[in-house]
Amino acid sequence: xxxxxxGIKHAFLLLIHGDPKVIxxxxxxxxxxxxxxxxxxxxxxxxxxxxxxxxxPGRRFIISLINTGxxxxxxxxxxxxTIFLWRNGPxxxxxxxxxxxxxxxxxxxxxxxxxAGFTLATIQQQDPKLRLQILSLGASRFQMVxxxxxxxxxxLLAAVMAGFGAVISEVGASMMVGxxxxxxxxxxxxxxxxxxxxxxxxxAIAFSxxxxxxxxxxxxxxxxIQQRSRAG
Amino acid sequence: xxxxxSMQPVLAARDLGVSYGNRKVLEIPEIDVIPNRVxxxxxxxxSGKTTLLLCLALLLKPTSGKILYRGETVxxxxxxxxxxxxxxxxxxxxLLLNTTVRENVRLGLRLRGFDSAEIKRRTDYWLEKxxxxxxxxxxxxxxxxxxxxxASLARAFALQPEVLFLDExxxxxxxxxxxxxxxxxxxxxxxxRFTTVLVTHDRNEAQTLAHRIVMLVNGKIVQSGTPREIFxxxxxxxxxxxxxxxxVIEGKIVANRNGVxxxxxxxxxxxxxxxxxxxxxxDICIRPxxxxxxxxxxxxxxxxxxxxxxxxxxxxxxxxxxxxxxxFPLVALITRLSADELNLEVGKQVFASFKATAIHVISVK
Numbered sequence: 001x002x003x004x005x006x007g008i009k010h011a012f013l014l015l016i017h018g019d020p021k022v023i024x025x026x027x028x029x030x031x032x033x034x035x036x037x038x039x040x041x042x043x044x045x046x047x048x049x050x051x052x053x054x055x056x057p058g059r060r061f062i063i064s065l066i067n068t069g070x071x072x073x074x075x076x077x078x079x080x081x082t083i084f085l086w087r088n089g090p091x092x093x094x095x096x097x098x099x100x101x102x103x104x105x106x107x108x109x110x111x112x113x114x115x116a117g118f119t120l121a122t123i124q125q126q127d128p129k130l131r132l133q134i135l136s137l138g139a140s141r142f143q144m145v146x147x148x149x150x151x152x153x154x155x156l157l158a159a160v161m162a163g164f165g166a167v168i169s170e171v172g173a174s175m176m177v178g179x180x181x182x183x184x185x186x187x188x189x190x191x192x193x194x195x196x197x198x199x200x201x202x203x204a205i206a207f208s209x210x211x212x213x214x215x216x217x218x219x220x221x222x223x224x225i226q227q228r229s230r231a232g
Numbered sequence: 233x234x235x236x237x238s239m240q241p242v243l244a245a246r247d248l249g250v251s252y253g254n255r256k257v258l259e260i261p262e263i264d265v266i267p268n269r270v271x272x273x274x275x276x277x278x279s280g281k282t283t284l285l286l287c288l289a290l291l292l293k294p295t296s297g298k299i300l301y302r303g304e305t306v307x308x309x310x311x312x313x314x315x316x317x318x319x320x321x322x323x324x325x326x327l328l329l330n331t332t333v334r335e336n337v338r339l340g341l342r343l344r345g346f347d348s349a350e351i352k353r354r355t356d357y358w359l360e361k362x363x364x365x366x367x368x369x370x371x372x373x374x375x376x377x378x379x380x381x382x383a384s385l386a387r388a389f390a391l392q393p394e395v396l397f398l399d400e401x402x403x404x405x406x407x408x409x410x411x412x413x414x415x416x417x418x419x420x421x422x423x424x425r426f427t428t429v430l431v432t433h434d435r436n437e438a439q440t441l442a443h444r445i446v447m448l449v450n451g452k453i454v455q456s457g458t459p460r461e462i463f464x465x466x467x468x469x470x471x472x473x474x475x476x477x478x479x480v481i482e483g484k485i486v487a488n489r490n491g492v493x494x495x496x497x498x499x500x501x502x503x504x505x506x507x508x509x510x511x512x513x514x515d516i517c518i519r520p521x522x523x524x525x526x527x528x529x530x531x532x533x534x535x536x537x538x539x540x541x542x543x544x545x546x547x548x549x550x551x552x553x554x555x556x557x558x559x560f561p562l563v564a565l566i567t568r569l570s571a572d573e574l575n576l577e578v579g580k581q582v583f584a585s586f587k588a589t590a591i592h593v594i595s596v597k
Contacts, residue, residue, distance in 0.1 A: 132286065138316060151329055151330055
């Protein structure tokens with residue numbers, strides 16, 4: 001019991017005093033997961049839109065790939081990215097393994113199917129006649145897609161949240177491609193693993209609290225949006 | 233008629249075909265959209281009306297055939313966007329975007345690159361015209377069905393299009409809302425004289441608004457003409473029933489005296505006007521409102537008088553629908569007042585009479 005109470009007390013002290021090590025890890029977590037989410041939006045929203053609006057051979061295959069990807073274990077993604085970035089792997093010349101860039105790449109691969117899948121579902125839920133209506137008002141194809149996405153802004157925000165929530169709390173892939181190097185590639189989840197194995201529960205609890213608060217905030221925003229769009 | 237057809241159509245389709253897989257859903261050899269006229273496309277559900285509208289509005293690529301804009305073939309590519317920006321469409325569902333009513337009405341004008349002063353002028357004008365100026369700053373999602381459809385129509389009219397396409401714009405509305413919007417629409421269309429293509433399955437809408445009606449069944453044109461032609465001289469039983477002729481009776485021509493024919497129907501003879509030959513099988517169309525009922529055999533100018541037994545009475549608003557068995561079934565529509573005076577009841581015998589000129593005779597092929 002003392003272990004837990006001391007751990008929590010110590011954790012709050014670390015948080016209140018703004019321990020530089022803690023701040024550095026939190027900052028890296030946000031930077032890596034934030035970048036990965038933004039990247040996945042840049043590719044995932046256009047990809048989901050194309051899959052939702054166009055019909056072409058191989059479309060079904062890509063959609064089933066995305067659906068599989070939405071539930072893919074991060075460890076498997078980590079393994080795949082590690083192999084690609086390995087010294088004599090296909091992208092070995094880039095020397096990215098065990099850098100934050102490798103972690104961004106791995107988290108991007110995890111978030112992409114989520115963002116593309118959410119976008120696809122959102123576009124397909126819209127009345128097909130809405131596209132015709134927008135085209136008839138004088139929109140070009142590009143303007144039409146833009147207006148459809150703008151119309152779907154609330155569900156798309158959900159896609160953003162889902163993607164970010166998945167990668168910020170993911171541990172397997174970050175551990176494998178980042179290596180959990182203190183001061184360089186350690187993020188909150190991998191730090192929790194590392195500190196716990198060393199018996200440093202206070203630090204682990206501090207990170208857990210921050211992580212839980214972040215995940216809670218993400219889910220709170222998500223729920224609010226979903227309830228509002230349902231009411232509207 | 234010749235005056236109208238000599239005018240160059242704004243839009244036309246030739247040998248238009250639309251197929252989904254092996255199923256042909258539309259086959260239109262020829263159709264013209266004449267400037268400043270309302271063309272109504274009528275027909276039952278699934279007859280291809282909306283598909284034809286989408287092709288003409290350049291929103292659906294036909295499988296075969298071509299669309300002509302002012303005599304020139306419309307080709308694929310960037311030009312269709314320029315042409316689409318000359319048209320406007322309002323659908324059965326309002327399809328408004330999740331923003332204010334004003335922004336919705338502004339959207340098309342903005343996409344077409346009008347300057348802000350013109351956008352404001354037109355937006356204000358058409359919001360006012362459709363009676364929704366007070367709702368301008370409301371979110372479109374909070375509108376009632378009727379208000380939303382007014383916003384959708386204001387958005388289309390504000391574009392002041394060369395061709396206005398209306399796809400069943402009143403069909404989803406409840407009766408009082410529909411009547412009030414329809415009334416406004418009649419006035420606005422008369423005032424603006426916009427070239428319009430109206431899709432509807434409501435014969436009264438078509439009759440009131442259209443200068444010309446095209447009736448589609450199973451993707452094919454079965455009849456086209458002025459409302460008067462379609463409503464008084466339908467070419468077959470299907471059109472006849474669609475335009476509200478409830479009495480369609482099969483018969484055989486047994487005599488023809490210079491166009492006045494005797495038609496044998498189940499032992500009785502009905503007199504009518506037709507060019508049909510002796511021996512020909514025909515459908516006799518009689519509108520129920522053209523039948524008069526009396527308690528005794530009257531000596532009016534009507535040649536066709538038949539004794540019949542009342543099989544059912546059905547009050548419909550101010551009118552009463554009387555079904556008779558005269559050896560052939562006959563439906564008459566009379567006012568409630570006449571029904572009371574005649575003291576009608578089921579099983580009672582009355583005399584039904586109608587003029588030979590009230591009959592439309594269709595040859596059965």
